[in-house]
Amino acid sequence: MSRDRLTNIALPLIGTLIVVGAWETASRLGAIDPRVFPGPITAIIEASGRLSADTVGEHMAWSLFRVFSGFAIGVAAGIAVGVLAGWYRWFGLIARPLIELLRPIPPLAWIPLAIIWFGLGEPSKFFIIFLGAFFPVVTATYHGVTYVDPTLVRAARTFGVRGWSLLARIVLPAAAPDLATGIRIGWGLSFGVLVAAELIAADRGLGYMIMNERNTGGSVSVIIVGILLIGFLNLLTDAVIGSAIQRWIGRWHGSGV
Amino acid sequence: ADVETDTLSISIGVDLPFLVHVVAKEKGWLAEAGFTNVEFKKFQSGNLAGEALLAGEIQLWTPGNLPPIAMAHNGVPVVILGSNAVSHGLEKIVVRKDANVEKPEDLYNVKLGLLVSSTSGALLGNVAKHYGLDFNKIQAVNLAPPEAMASLANNEIQGIVFWEPWPYRALTELDTKVVHTGTMSGFAQNDGEAVQVSNNRTVWVASQDWVKNNPNATKALVEVLVRTQNYVSDPANRDEVLKIFSNFQEQPLEMNQALLSNYTFDASIDETYVEDMAAIADFLEATNRIKDRRDALTFTYSEPLAAADSALVSVEGQWKP
Amino acid sequence: MRGRLVLQYAMSAAVIVGAIALWEFGVKTGYLKAYQFPPASRIAEGFVEIATNGFPTGITIWSHILTTVTRILQGYLAAIVLAVPVGLVIGAFPLLNKMLEPLIVFCRSIATLSLLPLVIVWFGAGELTKVILIAYGCFWVMLSNVIAAVVYVDPVLIRAGRSFGLKGVALYREIVLPAALPRMFAGARMALGVGFMVIVGAEMIGTIEGLGALIMEARTFYRSEITIIGMLVIGVLGFVISTGLAALERMLLPWGSTSEGARA
Amino acid sequence: MQISNVTKSFGAAGHGPTVLQNIDLTVRENEFVSLVGRSGCGKTTLLNIIAGLERPTSGTVEIHGREVRGPGQGQGVVFQQHALFPWMTARKNVAFGFRDKSLSKSDKEERARELLQLVGLSAAADKYPREMSGGMQQRVAIARALALDPEILLMDEPFGALDELTRIELQQELLRIWEARKKTVVFVTHSINEALVLSDRVILLAPHPGRIERDLAISLPRPRPRTDPRFVALHEEIWKGLSS
């Protein structure tokens, strides 16, 4: 047991340290030009000289707020559409081709329409992030609802349960593991499109911080720190969501999702 | 008559055309006219500001003359209320000295960074026309200013076609020179000759709906803008307004001092205005970016300007609320 | 049964046609603004225009498509060619896998768009940068899938292989590799999806050719119908190519593929 | 219970191959009947029709003279496996079985506890299905079906997935419950032994199309040691019937 824990925590840590160390050394020794690709320590020192902790904190808070809002809308819509498409065949026939057609369209491509439809405020940013969360959730929900073990549905029917009650009490909980997977992926993608969303007239947020630095020809270090921060926020919140899911369905579903 | 609204959102950028807006606000003239609640909004790109106008998030937009032309031709209900600044000299072709661009034909041998679908594209077209070059042989790379500057620095492109302050930055930061401005040649053969290849001006744009719903506010706004134009054009006020602007924007005063001469703050709706607009529309039509060619006057509203100073309107706009 | 299915298809088609007609009607009567919600007729006109004249002049939709597909394929193939061997090696050594896992997750989670400013500084604003951005996006997805494919091979199959005296490289080649193929294919399809996601960002710089550039160019000129055409073409392309990959998979893996979990 | 002339075929409007043909069968109250037959001969289909989960193409099923038109008319079903709701604990699963709206939630839980005691699972009330062995899961499934207080208990190979030892234990358990609660049971199984140990009557189904091949009354007293020569002889007879 203790040995397992050792390998599960120590090894990833060692691996990360080695890579980060190699990166730092390479840039110190000049193997990669520190002006275009500074080492992590250099980048953080330089960036902290240009940005105060407060500013960075504000950027992070805004980004998180946006990701969470867009994600929440995406999950709600994804579950609603997924359930309806899986439950009512005619609706599935309409919705599924549309979803498959829209899925490959990159969130960035939506920006012009997002602005025309929702303006430049938060709603259009939410919309872009919504796109990141919606597709994985809708697919997972549809899959979950249509592939519910038919025996479970039958078992419930033998107790006289049908219609919406069947959907709410049997189909949805049975689809929960699929849903959880979709939600997890959706959360990751919501972060993935954050930078795109913050291209829309943002004046704070980590994505804005990166793009603003680029537009004003600022420092590579700030960009790198921005990327690292988004990555860490993503990993951290993903772990939180993972353990929430684990608490939600882990006990009866077994393995984590 | 009272203005219908005391609230105005105005998009501004970092460069000198917005001298008018900044001074009008800082001097309190906008408030005097009844606009007690004025907000300036900055956008990272011109596109965003235009989209903000469509979304009703700003009431006054002051872009170059290309975007409203493109909008009007594509059925977007915008209207031009007058010119903000004529800035033909503002756009420049800047090349690296080591690229050896001496005569117009040398432009074939370099890669030029520019936003192809902006007035810079039109300028390059005019240069080609004037010097008898084949426009299609000029290697234009579609780049936004920041990337263009980076690419110029590592010689991936050898020149840029942009408006100030980018040429200024290129000249001060890199070993470069100007080979042509919007109004004057820098080629060896006719160095210093006045050749107008730019039709660049900034204009006041509002949405038709806003103008229809706020006739008094429109008049009052134009009046304040004209009054401010007159004030900033007076050499006696030059130092004061530059200081106001540079402080407001947190920019180096000397840069703005160097650049101010490129602008003529003149609201006139006259033959030059019509010509400049037509020249840009020609470029857009030739490259198939607009269809159903329209006269600029069909989306120009000159009454408020005439009310402010009738001498400024020599050609009447055809749009009416 | 069949009759009912046909009826359902007919009904769905009718709903879609009805929605389009309603939209058209809304624009005609002025409830919807054409520049906000370009109706189908305007989109169709726009399509004819860019299919013949092109937008901007001379660059037709076909050459936009060709450019984009070429870029995606270059980046995508580069990513696959790199990710497969690297993934096979990492997957073969559990220790290495454990050590690199957080790094791979991290790199995969970085949005390619945020790399844009860095990549421009590193590789300039030319074709190479675009291909590298696409390759970056595809690579990490493919890599994690290749590793997972190897790690999650059914242990019973490995034991069966070992019971015939196979070990080491031979075991890996004869059992692990074929058993991992279906999952690797699923990964390849996912990676292609990512390639499409990245394309607009990659084409934001230094070009007016390609579907991503077309969308941005149309935006500049407020041609929302062309923006929509660009989006729809990407949608259709993505759909067609991933369907094609699925067919290829069925052909190459006749023993039954796992289309399960193939989407992100 | 009365099955009259039931025919079933799948496919468009019942035009597919006939799975069951002209099945006639009467099951008396409190009778324990087993259905035995080769895989695919239609056992599950017949059970589903009785359960009201499937409609016959023609013919009727009546329970106490009322025609079966859907599930929940006094039939409780126990499936082969995986039919517990994995997101509910044992107690919740059983409580789910009480459909009587007048019962309060705590009443239901209380009664669920009683039923779990009946199947010998008091200690596992708060376990989730995946935390229980296959045998325990089937006990919960039986308790859940009993919660409905059905007149007829329909069981589709309920012990098929269990190992032999557990299986034999559960057979004893089932007999005990059947005797205590006096239910009518229709029991599908692959195992001749199982059918012989449990039933009052064994029905042999023959395939293509599914029809009743034999109907054997088993009048041996319970418990029935497998060593009993009569048991052995019956086994032989059924085996021959199936192999033919």
Added chain:
Amino acid sequence: MQISNVTKSFGAAGHGPTVLQNIDLTVRENEFVSLVGRSGCGKTTLLNIIAGLERPTSGTVEIHGREVRGPGQGQGVVFQQHALFPWMTARKNVAFGFRDKSLSKSDKEERARELLQLVGLSAAADKYPREMSGGMQQRVAIARALALDPEILLMDEPFGALDELTRIELQQELLRIWEARKKTVVFVTHSINEALVLSDRVILLAPHPGRIERDLAISLPRPRPRTDPRFVALHEEIWKGLSS
């Protein structure tokens, strides 16, 4: 084959709970031995140790006096299920079993065909596993194990997932092959019947820690009708041994 004093525990450096303790067992050539025991008593672990797929914590296994240090030393293994390579047809799966490098590919395919004939599957040679029923898959698995021409055939509940009729058919088949090919067989099963029908010897394992509880020689002549009173008596005896 000689198993001497084998002990096995999992976990770090063998410090986990003891799964098998001091197992001593000698299996004669051509003998058919069954391992019977409750779930989790260590049957699979013991089989894996004999197969060389797991190393014992202490003790040795010898085949013909040579210590087993890994697989492929004359042991062929048939697993419970899913152990066919899904990307190979039946013939390819069987051909895979010929590890003799001197055989050409066509030789292998030829011999694979013969083995498939032996297990009665000539017609399904070009089918992929997913296109075959569970019974057919297990026949292919047996053929594949035979291809290795092993001295010892190790079978881990090979028929556990099949229905009773198919199971009985395959038991007959296995006996036929065993007699034709004269192999030593170690057979793990849950079913007392199955062990009795097949084996020369039945080994009863008891759990916690896994150890040999009984070692019964079955001297009845084959085929063994289940109705034979001696069969029935042995069944009873093993049942008691397991239930205790």
